[in-house]
Amino acid sequence: MDSPAVPVPLDPQEQPILERLLRTRDSLLLLKQDKSSYIKSRDVLPLYEEVIAEVEKLNAVRKEQDERVARNRLDYVLDDCFQLISLLFLTIGKNNEAPAVYSLTTTVQRLLDHLEEAGFYGAKDLSSVTKTLQNMYSTLDRGRNTYSPALLTFLESRMRHCQTSLDKLQKGLTGLSPELLSTHETLISILRSTSAANTRSKFSTSEVKALQEQLKKIASTMKDGKFVSADGTLLAGQEGVKMLMERCQAWTEIVLERQGKIDERFRDQYERLVEIRNQLDRLSVTQAWSLRETDLFGYQRKLDRIDEARSNGNFVDAEGHLADIHAQRTLLYLIRRSYGYIYALLISSEPVSEALLPVYNQLQTLRRCLVEVKESGGVSNSRELYPYSMKLNSIDNMRVDGKFYVGTDIPEGQGSVNALLAECYDFVWELRAAVVDDDDNDDDENS
Template sequence: MTDSPMFRSPLDPKEQPILDKILIIRDKLSLLKQDRSTYIKSSDVVIHYDDLIVQVDLLNKIRANKRNEQNRVDTVLDDCFQLISLFFLTIGRNQEAPAVYSVISTVKRLLDHLGEAGFYSPKDLESLSHHIDDWQASIERGRDTHPPSLITLLEARIDVCRKKLNELLTALSKLDPQMMGTYEKLVSILRSLSACNTRSKFPAKEVKDFEAQLLKMQEDLHEERLPHEGKTAEQVYAEKVASLSLSDGEVQDGETVVKALLARCLLWVEVIQEKQGKIDERFQETYDKLVKIRNTLEQMNLTQAWSLRETDLYSFQRQLDRVDEARVNGNFMDAEGRPADLHAQRTLLYLLRKSYAFIYQYLVSSEPVSEALLPIYNQLLTLKRCLIEVKRSGGVDSPRELYPYSMKLNSIDNMKKDGKFMVGNDIPEGQASVSALLAECFELAYELREKNQEAAESAHATPSEVQASA
């Protein structure tokens, strides 16, 4: 069991029974998560969710006059809500308030890391803003069906995210369209350089190519490379970051932001060329752990649509949370309490942020369909893409070309019993989504068949018929 970092506050004796109960709930959720023998049903999840809410209500009564209390009860509660949230995604109840809990926690960390890194793309923020609006709508819909304690908690977390998001947006508000294009290219290059810095073999030529692009941009902006006689590139980089922060409340003009980021990119090139992909040995263990998590999450991208169970992300979340929360004032610390050097600090932060970004990507792309129906849903998605591609490339030359698609669609349609896709005697969540997708595929196939028939009729029409129709 991968636990959250523990608070050391003493436990009120009245809270001990609650802790005992929620530990049991967490264990049951963990066992349910590990069971791959069958798909997860709504009833399996809701019973634990209801039990958890009972304990939250009891805890709120005990803490009526000490709302800011934080101890092990809170960390275990967070584990439970994270799992419940991922389970709601797994069973296809994505639009309900509990499903928001896990993803909004991930977004909060992402926003903090973007601000801490000091560079980000407006596109990053647009995506986050759009999804936050969707989650707010889910919370509003759940106001009458879910306990006020959960709704209040989720609203508070969304408010925190909105505030941080607005701060980050404001920091870029003085970038005009021309400067914005240069800025986004620099963000892309800096991220690419950070990725190069974490490869198993340092790609020296690729880094040189990025450096050449940066020098060309420097020439276009009529800038000169920052001199640093008597100082290392790391020292000057740290000074540059400290002199201009995108999250300190002060809004800089666009030219200043772009030139500062260009200087950072060129200094970072020097730093990673000197290090050649080698991390301070004090942080080798943390580095190896984060690289392994990042690589595993990245590889999941190849099979995610077919095999990912959202609850699989829980252990990755918790491992990353432990690393993130072990930092002191944002610094990664060694075993003796000494902070990391700038190279290790920025490298570890990049890996941490990249891993959370993968988790965010998987959470927001989770389909509103139970895992029991996911194989059918994914087959239909593939059929839809194929039919759209056929339509885009000019249609079919013969109705026979549509036979494989029609046979597969009819095969899926015949799986329904009384208009529902059943698994045994159960009716899994996501019926509307699967049926709507099936209808879209049938409609596309029908359009292609009609278009082919019209083309055939036109080809066989006599000149007089063509003239008459005109």
């Protein structure tokens, strides 16, 4: 479970904290793995309190030490505990509570570190992270009077690290001329599309050659090997764009030469990463119906182990030899793509307990159907709305005193589900009113 292999705590005062956290982590893992019933707030909160109690003890121990302690096994176990707590908070619908933020902070930092390492990224890559960080800060502010200062300080420290990385990346785009932004984004898309084609189960030569044609079109817009404006002025930031274009050209040639075949020394890592990527891809398609946020923990840890096993950023084989450029870029692409899927799944998690998700998902589907009916011109008569009304009434009748119960529990997310139910009712009433108005107009014309 630990990633990577790390030393045990040297300070004897930390050893009992580690032992207690190991027991708590075991309890969290058992709770995560139990699919026989819905996870409830009363299952999660006591374990959260246990973790916070140990954090406060650890802070007191380390406050007495003069120098910063190197990360040891205790830090990794604590990270596991917070990661599981965070995902459990998402599972029970407490998305807007401070502990839920932790998993996002670790994933965002991974993404930003990889963007910096890659050296090429676009404004679109950073805009989502910027918004996510703003939302996380808002969540922390709301929890000032509710959650332990130890937790809030810990989260703020991690978020400041993310913000520093983000600011550095944003600064790297400031010298780019607005006229080159679309070209820059297109080149990034070509680079990633080439990597995607390189990892498909069946390699498509035509797909990569089509990407090369796009590169030729971009090159044809240059004058004497330079990007210039309409009045002939050299565009700012073009050196970086030209380097990116050269990288795209070199990468497409390497990919065409290798035809999607990875160096056999790295076949095992490649197959593990492809499987993780494919599983996360499937989850992203069926998320609303099949995702339990705690399931992401296993994917995160597998990726972390592979990512952190690199030597100075490089993949090495069993004998310590470095990977060639094709294997290196292919494996990094798969890791980054997988972290990207995890990030997308986390930010799209609904603030609704898994106990209420079946009802919430039905209402989401019903809402989409009603929106499509409205946009396609509505209904010809009120009888066409009968199936929608019946379904809404059946869901509405599940409520007791305006609340959805699961057994004797009142799961989190009542407000979201009730708001969605009310929105669906509004759509039905609007569509019915439009039919009545049409009927009245027809009667007036006949008269």
